[in-house]
């Protein structure tokens with residue numbers, strides 16, 4: 053038999069083999085002590101034959117046990133035939149009488165008494181197997197350090213920063229305000245006496261708030277690294293367990309551990325997993341009690357510790373601050389909130405510089421250009437971008453990362469990896485082409501500070517069938533009403549083109565409409581840009597500005613006002629739609645010719661695109677729409 057290769061890792065295999073061997077050994081041992089051994093094989097005959105032999109007086113003696121009747125014949129029926137036979141007993145009360153009548157000598161076996169060892173083994177072995185199996189799984193699932201039964205132990209990982217793995221503020225870029233605020237925290241941790249001597253209370257909790265990937269985790273590690281104190285990191289979701297009370301016990305355990313190591317930092321990532329507003333979570337199925345208990349325990353612990361010279365500072369991160377329970381934000385708890393927002397142009401440049409230093413860059417690579425083209429990227433996206441570029445360069449067997457790699461990486465990060473395998477049907481492709489060109493022409497003509505850089509109908513990622521890439525010409529913090537109206541019209545350009553060319557609309561515009569409606573709603577509700585409703589903010593200010601917002605609850609308004617708001621939003625979108633239609637109708641020939649070109653080439657960008665769009669004309673009607 054050929055030797056087959058087994059790709060189970062050797063130590064795991066060893067463990068399984070061991071276990072199986074032990075199991076076999078135990079079985080053998082047990083069975084050797086069990087009864088029903090020691091009777092050698094004799095030929096079996098039917099009971100009826102036995103009875104008739106007894107009746108015929110052929111049987112000399114019989115030995116009766118529960119399982120068997122063995123009997124010896126007086127004369128062997130033939131030369132060499134066995135004289136000892138066996139049969140299976142049936143319940144027969146007359147048997148003794150019958151045997152007696154025919155003069156058979158018979159005896160019964162004494163009742164089997166289990167030996168001491170058998171008894172002992174039957175008590176010891178099953179629990180032993182149980183324990184072995186448990187241990188096996190425990191070791192497997194926990195990687196050795198903790199057993200499966202330690203539900204109440206906190207799973208926090210402790211980092212005691214050493215020289216190599218230490219993260220400092222130098223590793224975090226583009227979030228200068230946040231860094232500044234956290235520098236203060238570092239100072240608390242380094243020299244708490246200075247503050248307590250004056251009588252100042254050292255803050256206990258700092259909440260880092262911001263969209264995913266902006267460096268919240270990194271920042272809190274940097275605080276620990278700068279202050280050179282131990283750092284407990286745990287995710288809020290790790291507190292929430294199947295068992296009510298486990299989370300609370302874990303919180304208790306975590307703070308116990310932390311107090312022993314003080315001064316130190318506890319970092320709770322995804323605080324919203326436990327800190328969701330208790331009032332707002334009504335009707336959520338399951339896990340509610342548990343979360344509430346965990347939250348209460350956290351509040352208790354935060355209120356409880358007040359070591360003067362050995363501060364334990366709780367950092368926490370969330371991207372949904374508006375869902376947090378108000379009790380968490382009260383003084384003495386997370387009373388400090390630090391906004392960690394997406395980086396601006398110069399911030400992106402410094403982040404890119406950090407990561408560019410880690411790869412080999414070809415001479416002449418312009419990081420500024422990359423920073424300009426990545427508006428809206430978070431730190432994690434930028435780190436990912438540089439890595440993608442390096443991968444691309446390596447795949448092409450280049451020795452250094454070139455500008456082209458970085459450009460391609462941007463597109464990859466923007467729209468997901470190119471899916472060559474995904475093929476659009478020809479008619480779908482046509483719709484996508486007109487749709488994207490519609491965006492491009494309207495976007496080119498409308499104000500808003502963005503220039504159309506690229507149109508592509510190569511499907512990318514999961515969602516985008518095609519896309520129009522607009523690059524802002526400068527970093528903008530303020531948008532005028534005209535800019536926003538232009539953005540809405542641009543978003544509606546895709547659908548408008550479909551209406552004009554095909555007289556029908558497809559589902560492809562859903563995301564455009566969503567975004568357009570969001571902008572219109574914000575214009576009316578948040579920015580007070582409506583002439584009809586005046587400079588009032590009808591949206592309640594939530595913390596979700598940087599998260600795309602759009603679903604803030606409204607202030608309490610009268611029915612009439614609510615209707616007016618709805619009407620105004622509708623008017624804004626309708627107007628932008630009319631404008632997009634007017635522009636595209638006026639530039640119908642251009643729409644046609646660019647669409648035909650893109651159906652051939654799939655991608656149009658750079659100067660080609662610029663030249664094509666340059667011949668577009670802003671019609672009088674579109675300007676006149678107010």
Ligand code: ADP
Nearest residue numbers: 223224225264265266267268269270431432435
């Ligand atoms: P968050 O916790 O806000 O979701 P992380 O801190 O986990 O984001 O960021 C993920 C990774 O992205 C970091 O490990 C780091 O490599 C990179 N990163 C994010 N923001 C920054 C930044 N401001 N400066 C440098 N690197 C960053």
Ligand code: MG
Nearest residue numbers: 268269321369
């Ligand atoms: Mg994080």
Ligand code: ZN
Nearest residue numbers: 487546561564
């Ligand atoms: Zn679109």
